[in-house]
Amino acid sequence: MNRMRYECGVFHTRYASEMGLRPRPLQRIRLVLIAAAIVVYPFVANGYWLDLANQVAIATVGAIGLNILVGYTGQISLGQGAFMAIGAYSAGLLTLQAGLPWAVGIPVACCITAAAGAFFGLPSLRLKGLYLAIATLAAQEIVEWLMTHWTWLTGGTEALVLAAPRLFGARMNSPFVFYWLGAALAAGTALFAANLFRSRMGRAFVAVRDQDIAASVIGVDVARTKLLAFATSSFLVGLAGAMIAFYRNIVSWERFTLETSVVYLAMIIVGGLGSVRGSFLGAALITLLPALINNVGRAVQETAPQAAGLLPHVQHAVFGLVIIVFLIFEPRGLSKLWGNVKDYFHVWPFAYRKG
C-alpha cells in the first residue's frame, strides 16, 4: 500500500506515490468527470459552440507553449505570432508543395518552428527582460515581412489555401471532427507540460527564471537551457499554428501579427504565469470573452437599436477592462482564483483558510 487514508487527509508512505501527478483520490474523480464532459460536449453543443471549443483547444496549446517560455523560464517573448506563423506556413507548404501527409507534416512543421525558436532565442544569451522582448519583436517583424513579401513561397498577402485533410475518412475542417483532434492535442500538451515541470529539465527551466547565477553554480548550463526553452516552447506554438492551418484550411498572415503575440501574452497573464491550468483558463477566457460580449451586444441591439453604432467600441473597452480588473484583483491569475475555490471546498463546511 502506497497511501494511507485518515479522516484528516492522505499520508504518503512512498516517494513514488507522493511524486505522482494526481496524488489524491478526489483529484482522480475530478479528472474522470472532466474527461466525461469533454466526451459528451460535442454531442450536445451546436456548431457555434463547437467552433469556440476548437478555438479554445488551439489557444490552449499555444498558451501552454508561450507559458513554458515566459512563465516558467522567465524569457519574455513578443514573437508568439511569428512562431505560430512558421508552424502554420510550414505545415501548409509541406502538405501542399511537398505532398507530405498531414500526420507527417505537422510534426515536421513543429520541429522547424522549434529550430526557428532556438535561433531567435539567441539574443536571450545576452539580453534580459524588456531588452529581450524588443529582440523577439524583431523576430516578429522579420517573419511578418517574410510572410507578406516572400511571395513565391508564401503567396504573399494572398492566403495559402489547403485541401481539407481527412481524419478517418471525414473532413478535418468540420468542427465536430476537428474537436477530437483538438481535444487530444490540448490534453496531450497539458500532460506533457505538467510532466516536464516535475522532472529534471523542467526544474532547470524554472531555476534559470528564478536565479540564473545560482542555477549555473549547481551545474545548469544556463545558455543551453534558455535555448532549449525557446525550442520547446516554439515546438508547441508551431503546433498551435499548424492546427489553425488545418482547421481553417487557410493560412493568412493576418492571423499572426504582433496583436496575436500580445493577445497570447494576455492569456497567460490573466490565466497565471507558470501554470498549465492557468494557460488553459486564460486561453478559454480570452477566446470566449469576445464571443460573450458579442452575444450580449446582439441582445442589446435588438432591444435598443439606437445603441448599435457604439457597440464595437464598447466591446473593445469591456475586453480591456476585464483584463485590467484581473490584473488588479488577482495578479496571480485565474489559476490562483481556482486554487482559492478548491481550498475553500477542501475544508468545507469549516471556515478555515490555508495561508
Next chain:
Amino acid sequence: MPLLELRDLTLRFGGVTALAGLDMEVRRGELLALIGPNGAGKTSVLNCISGLCRPGSGTITLHGRDGERHALHRLPPHRIAALGVARTFQNIELFRHMTVLENLMLGRHLHMRGGVLAGGAYLGRQRRREIEQRRQVEEVIDFMNLEPLRNQVVGQLAYGAQRLVEMARALTLDPALLLLDEPTAGMNAEEKESMARFILDLHEERGIAVLVIDHDIDVIMDIADRVVVLDFGRRIGEGAPAEVRADRAVIDAYLGRAPNGAGD
C-alpha cells in the same frame, strides 16, 4: 599535492583592484578559513573559483580525483560544478518560488539524466530516475534536519533556515570542495553554533574539503584547520588558528579592528 591551487590571481573592477596577485591553496580534506576586513576580496576569491568572475591574470588549478589537472579559470560555472565544486552565497541565492525539496532536487541536476522529451513523457525510466534522486535528497534532508521544512516554499522561510537550505542544496551536489560565504552571517548564537556543527560534521563524516569565509573569529578559531588572511586582495597571513591570532600583521590589519571586537 593540494586540491586547489590559486597562483598570482588578479581581478579588477574598473579602477578597483579586488585581487592583487593572490597565491593560496586548499589542501585535500582540510577545513580552511578565509578571513579579512570588509572589501578585502574574500567573495571575489570564491567567485573566481566557481567561475562567476574571470580573473584578469593568474591560474586556478583543481587537481581531480583521477590526478587530472583542471584549469578552472577557463571553465564556465556549470563545468566547474561538474568537477565537484559547490558553494553558497553571502546573500543567499535560492530558488525562492520553489519548495525546499525542489531546490534540493535541483542540486542533483548533474547527477541525473533526462531531457525535455524524457521529462515530458515521464514514463518508467524518468520516473525511476526521479525517485532514485529523491532518495539521495532525503539523505541530505535527514543530515541537515530539514524534515519539517521539506514542502515549504523557500521564500517564506526564516533567514537562518534559508541558510541551512542553501547549504543543503550545495551538499546534494556531492561536492569534493565546498565554498561557504559567511554561512553564519545574521544568525543568533544558537543558530551559529548549530551551523558550525554542521560544517564540522560534513567535513569529518563526508571528507569534504571546505573553504569558509566568516567574520565571526570565534567560530573560525573553533572549526578551522588552517586560516588564510586577506587584505587588499593579497595574502597577509597564513597558519594554524592560534598562530594567526598571534600574528602582528594580522592583528594590525584585521583583528584589531574586527567588526565584532573579536580580536581581544
